[in-house]
Amino acid sequence: MIASFPETGLYAITAENHASPQQLAKKVRAALKGGAKVIQYRAKSAQNPLEEARLLLVECHAHHVPLIINDDVELALAMGADGVHLGKDDGSIQEARKKLGAATIIGISCYNSVEHALEAEAQGASYVAFGRFFPSSSKPNAPCADLHTLTKAKNCLHLPIVAIGGVTPENGRSLIEAGADLLAVIDAVFGADDPEQASLAFKTLFA
Secondary structure, three states, rough: OOOOOOOEEEEEEOOOOOOOHHHHHHHHHHHHHOOOOEEEOOOOOOOHHHHHHHHHHHHHHOOOOOOOOOOOOHHHHHHOOEEEEOOOOOHHHHHHHHOOOOOOOOEEEEEEHHHEEEEEEEEOOEEEEOOOOOOOOOOOOOOOOOOOHHHHHHHHHOOOOOEEEOOOOOOOOHHHHHHEEEEEEOOHOOOOOHHHHHHHHHHHHHH
16 A cells, blocks of 8 residues: 655546546556656446456556545445545545545545635545636536635645646646645546646646
């Protein structure tokens, strides 16, 4: 298990535009070569999520990068993932920690609420995520967040802050300047023809 969550960098979230688990693993390998610091496996319609997740865990650990499972504590437990990301309807930090262990990375979606993030920090979250900040094809109806939330969060939180939602190399710098430590990206990496080059474009923002 990769116990530590990075302080900065690209947080790449898998898309579902792949023909096979092997193709997904190839895309993740490319993103890792391009400098992704975290991979989140997001499988809303996968036929065999356990097989896919296990393939991705091998790729991630070969690059000393944590694999986070989106929404699914049981899947994270079954395949020995490094962590889980929880939305508002995915159970509590305490329940996840009890099942997955003290060293597990647990991230929390906080949308546009610094208050929610402070509660998550107090309950032992490893990181918090705010968003969406820009129009997003993966979550078109998600509530909007604003840059001031990142700045406010940066001034009062003591754990990594992730910004998500329509993030690109062109708009990502504004999020970092406002207070984001990591940029969470789906389409701009895994929707690209070359995920390695797409990841490299984000890596330069953190230089």
